[in-house]
Amino acid sequence: xxTRTWQPADGEAEAWMARLMAPDCTPADRAAFEEWLTxxxxxxxxxxxxxxxxxxxxxxxxxxxxxAATRAIRRAPARPFNAWLPAAAAAVLVxxxxxxxxxxxxxxxxxxxxxxxxxxxxxxxxxxxGTVVLLDTGTQLTATFDxxxxxxxxxxxxxxxxxxxxxxxxxxxxxxxxxIRDIGTTFQVAHRNxxxxxxxxxxRVDVTARNGGGVATLSPGEKVSVDASGRLGxxxxxxxxxxxxxxxxxxxxxxxxxxxxxxxxxRYSKQQVRLADPxxxxxxxxGVFHAGDQDALVAVLERGWSxxxxxxxxxxxxxxxxxxER
Numbered sequence: 001x002x003t004r005t006w007q008p009a010d011g012e013a014e015a016w017m018a019r020l021m022a023p024d025c026t027p028a029d030r031a032a033f034e035e036w037l038t039x040x041x042x043x044x045x046x047x048x049x050x051x052x053x054x055x056x057x058x059x060x061x062x063x064x065x066x067x068a069a070t071r072a073i074r075r076a077p078a079r080p081f082n083a084w085l086p087a088a089a090a091a092v093l094v095x096x097x098x099x100x101x102x103x104x105x106x107x108x109x110x111x112x113x114x115x116x117x118x119x120x121x122x123x124x125x126x127x128x129x130g131t132v133v134l135l136d137t138g139t140q141l142t143a144t145f146d147x148x149x150x151x152x153x154x155x156x157x158x159x160x161x162x163x164x165x166x167x168x169x170x171x172x173x174x175x176x177x178x179x180i181r182d183i184g185t186t187f188q189v190a191h192r193n194x195x196x197x198x199x200x201x202x203x204r205v206d207v208t209a210r211n212g213g214g215v216a217t218l219s220p221g222e223k224v225s226v227d228a229s230g231r232l233g234x235x236x237x238x239x240x241x242x243x244x245x246x247x248x249x250x251x252x253x254x255x256x257x258x259x260x261x262x263x264x265x266x267r268y269s270k271q272q273v274r275l276a277d278p279x280x281x282x283x284x285x286x287g288v289f290h291a292g293d294q295d296a297l298v299a300v301l302e303r304g305w306s307x308x309x310x311x312x313x314x315x316x317x318x319x320x321x322x323x324x325e326r
Contacts, residue, residue: 012036013046034208034215038179044172048148110146115139117157120268120292122249127152130164131171134247136190137268137291158190160247163203177213178226181206187218188243194228199238207232251289258283258305268292276310276320 016033019025037043117123117135124134128145135141139157143150150166154175163171165184173180175191178198185203189196198207200218207216207224209232216224216235225233242252253261259281266272268291275281283305289297298309298317310318 010046010049012043013050016047017050031215034181034206035210035212037181038174038208038210044149044151048169110144112142112144114142116141119270122247122291127164129166129169129171132162132164134160136160136246154189154191156191158188158192158246160186160188160201162186176226177210177228177230178232179208179210181208196226197223198225199223199243201238201240201243245288246291249291251291252287253289254286255284256286257281258285258301261285265289265291265294265297269294271315271317273298273317273319276318280307280319280321 016036019029020033037047111128113127115123115125115133115135117137117139120137122134122136124132126132127143127150129150131150133141133143133152136158139159140155141152141157141159142155143152145151148169150169150171152161152171152173154173161171161173161182163182163184163186167183171182171184173182173189175189176194176196178196180187180189180198182203182205185205186201187203187205188199188201198205198218200220200222202220205218207218207226209215209226209230211230213226213230214232216232218224218235221238221240222235223238224235227233239252239254242254245252251264253264259275259278262273262275262281271294273294285301285305287300289300294317298319301307301319302309302322306322308320308322310320312318
């Protein structure tokens with residue numbers, strides 16, 4: 001049987017349980033709870049422990065051993081010279097509860113798994129709960145699961161999560177200053193330059209910003225950002241075409257600045273495409289390009305945007321403005 005030391009977060013979790021179950025619980029209470037949940041991994045552990053105890057209590061109410069012990073207490077005489085009988089019945093109850101607790105205690109040791117992709121690589125992995133994760137190029141994450149929680153920390157990069165359903169263990173993704181809470185759905189998270197972007201394809205997720213930055217509940221086709229300071233941006237429509245394209249290895253650009261397009265394409269290849277003149281970065285480009293196919297990109301830019309490519313070794317292509325022939 002596992003034991004653990006009581007922590008202050010345990011008492012806070014009990015208070016939150018009572019608040020959230022109260023008839024007058026408000027949306028503001030729920031938002032405050034979500035903020036408390038993201039302040040510390042210990043808070044998450046305490047809350048999941050509280051949920052587990054609630055589930056255990058429901059099991060105890062239907063357990064024959066506990067019911068028998070309860071009946072023994074109710075039948076015990078209350079006369080002073082028989083005072084030992086209630087005490088004995090109470091002892092039976094303690095033994096019964098201890099035995100049932102041991103029987104239902106599901107705690108298992110947390111197992112951490114780390115996953116990473118190199119430049120130009122995408123990788124699909126299936127986590128222990130059946131969740132399918134697609135890691136984009138240059139992505140690193142750690143998944144820590146036990147019998148009480150499912151926690152993924154996205155250190156950098158971008159990932160798509162198709163979450164395995166488990167109502168007893170909400171799925172949490174921590175990235176930068178944001179936390180995404182989910183039970184079973186499909187969403188994408190990008191963590192770059194300390195900012196976090198979350199887009200929802202199916203289901204529902206709650207995105208919480210730390211330090212009281214707020215909570216946003218996303219519906220399918222919506223996105224939201226959390227900046228490095230923990231401020232939550234406004235919800236906005238998700239570009240579903242682009243969101244569904246990158247897991248297939250394609251990048252969709254709609255009237256994007258050339259310098260932004262090159263930054264994104266360069267993430268997928270050791271062959272870097274650069275601009276000879278930074279002022280060229282303001283050119284707008286639209287198109288669908290296969291991630292990592294720099295030669296095809298350069299060919300399109302030469303034909304459609306009057307640019308000239310200069311190849312400097314195997315890993316560098318410099319774009320120049322094409323000089324009009326006289």
